Amino acid sequence: MEDNERKWKEAIGFVTKHYKENRFNPDTAWKQFARNRTLSPGIKKQAVFYRVAAVIIVLLISGIVYFSANRNETLLASIDGTVYLLPDSTRAILQKDARLEFNSRFGETNRSVKMRGQIHFDVAHDLRKPFIVITPTATVRVTGTSFEVDESGNGTQLRVTSGNVSFTPIDPSLSFACTAGMSATYDAAAKTIAVVSPETRLSVDAMNETFAFENVPLKDVADLLEQFFSATLSIPEEEREWTITTTFNRQDLHGIIEIINLTLDSHIRVAE
Amino acid sequence: MGLSKKEFSAYFHAYYRPLCLHALHYLGNTDESEDIVQETFANLWSKQPSGGIQSVKAYLFGAVRNNCLAKIRDAKTTVPLEPGYIDDSLTIEEEQERADMESRIWKMIDELPERRREIFLLAKRDGLRYKEIADLTGLSVKTVESHVARAMQQLRQKDRGAYLFFFA
Numbered sequence: 478m479e480d481n482e483r484k485w486k487e488a489i490g491f492v493t494k495h496y497k498e499n500r501f502n503p504d505t506a507w508k509q510f511a512r513n514r515t516l517s518p519g520i521k522k523q524a525v526f527y528r529v530a531a532v533i534i535v536l537l538i539s540g541i542v543y544f545s546a547n548r549n550e551t552l553l554a555s556i557d558g559t560v561y562l563l564p565d566s567t568r569a570i571l572q573k574d575a576r577l578e579f580n581s582r583f584g585e586t587n588r589s590v591k592m593r594g595q596i597h598f599d600v601a602h603d604l605r606k607p608f609i610v611i612t613p614t615a616t617v618r619v620t621g622t623s624f625e626v627d628e629s630g631n632g633t634q635l636r637v638t639s640g641n642v643s644f645t646p647i648d649p650s651l652s653f654a655c656t657a658g659m660s661a662t663y664d665a666a667a668k669t670i671a672v673v674s675p676e677t678r679l680s681v682d683a684m685n686e687t688f689a690f691e692n693v694p695l696k697d698v699a700d701l702l703e704q705f706f707s708a709t710l711s712i713p714e715e716e717r718e719w720t721i722t723t724t725f726n727r728q729d730l731h732g733i734i735e736i737i738n739l740t741l742d743s744h745i746r747v748a749e
Numbered sequence: 750m751g752l753s754k755k756e757f758s759a760y761f762h763a764y765y766r767p768l769c770l771h772a773l774h775y776l777g778n779t780d781e782s783e784d785i786v787q788e789t790f791a792n793l794w795s796k797q798p799s800g801g802i803q804s805v806k807a808y809l810f811g812a813v814r815n816n817c818l819a820k821i822r823d824a825k826t827t828v829p830l831e832p833g834y835i836d837d838s839l840t841i842e843e844e845q846e847r848a849d850m851e852s853r854i855w856k857m858i859d860e861l862p863e864r865r866r867e868i869f870l871l872a873k874r875d876g877l878r879y880k881e882i883a884d885l886t887g888l889s890v891k892t893v894e895s896h897v898a899r900a901m902q903q904l905r906q907k908d909r910g911a912y913l914f915f916f917a
Binding site (some may be wrong): 484485488489490491492493494496497498500501502503504506507509511512550574586587609611616618645648652671673683684700704705707 | 756758761763765766770771773774777779782783787790814846850851852855858860862863864865866869870872873874879883888889891892894895896898899904
């Protein structure tokens with residue numbers, strides 16, 4: 478296993494050293510390959526002719542093609558309820574003064590959009606390509622669902638109507654899984670996050686290192702602590718749905734775990 | 750019997766990235782690596798051996814290796830090779846396994862959230878310290894640390910299944 482671990486580390490080192498975004502992509506490469514070559518053995522001469530012609534045409538229009546390749550599309554709304562259909566059939570409903578921007582390569586490897594203002598999304602299902610909404614203060618990631626994002630200069634709020642949505646504020650960078658009926662609110666100035674469902678409430682004050690839980694299942698508490706402290710926790714399966722209501726203020730991880738275990742007689746462990 | 754267009758496309762999609770990484774070990778340049786791999790596939794298509802190929806994967810890996818060595822001999826590489834860049838101690842099978850693993854890692858980095866990927870690469874590729882990344886991005890050091898740790902965690906977890914399958 479040590480040898481395998483060494484191989485894995487070497488592989489990580491090699492890949493990260495040379496990694497470039499959107500390179501070595503077989504889908505993109507295949508399109509270029511198939512376009513540039515006639516895929517019919519036995520008609521080489523014709524293939525050469527078409528290849529030369531294609532090169533000439535490419536040279537003639539290459540300036541226009543290069544210019545348009547990475548052009549951004551911008552959608553605006555002068556009135557509430559302006560509806561747009563994105564290239565992947567996702568429906569976006571913009572409120573007045575909202576703005577939605579995406580690259581002309583949207584949908585190739587992922588579905589990434591940038592937004593300001595208030596927008597409701599009905600995202601077309603595509604498990605292979607997550608739909609990613611980026612605001613100046615948070616990132617929202619889904620595969621197919623209905624939700625609303627409200628971005629102001631002060632932060633970002635998410636409200637989920639259906640499906641599963643991952644919400645990640647910019648700082649602290651903690652990811653929260655939100656399902657139907659839940660909301661997540663991030664205040665960028667105070668660096669506070671609140672995630673609310675009909676039965677639970679979880680809030681984080683990163684500047685004061687305070688966690689407040691109201692009726693939150695231990696599995697969600699553990700997920701938050703793992704992210705915040707970059708640790709790995711183990712919880713017995715039968716205890717994962719136990720809930721806790723308490724507040725921790727400037728406690729270290731072991732202190733928090735000890736208090737939870739004493740309070741609930743649970744057996745959460747920090748993996749060494 | 751030669752490959753049909755459908756079969757050829759399947760091989761292209763399956764082996765393109767691993768072959769690019771295989772070439773990258775020889776050439777150290779992503780552009781040249783992709784060129785070599787595309788040329789190799791083009792040669793395979795236009796000059797399909799009449800007797801068929803027993804293992805397309807082994808054929809492609811061997812052909813890419815030979816094309817890279819020819820390019821190095823012709824001294825057309827734009828980046829000087831680092832000493833010991835080419836590891837002669839690996840067998841063809843080991844080179845293929847390594848390329849498969851690297852391909853999975855490359856794809857997993859592609860799939861990281863944009864912000865996390867950006868910070869992960871600043872730390873692991875560009876060698877910036879967490880404090881430098883924090884100053885550059887306006888984030889706290891702790892957040893930067895968390896991004897890098899989470900990225901490594903995601904890469905490990907996603908690759909664990911394949912890792913154990915291939916190497917356990």
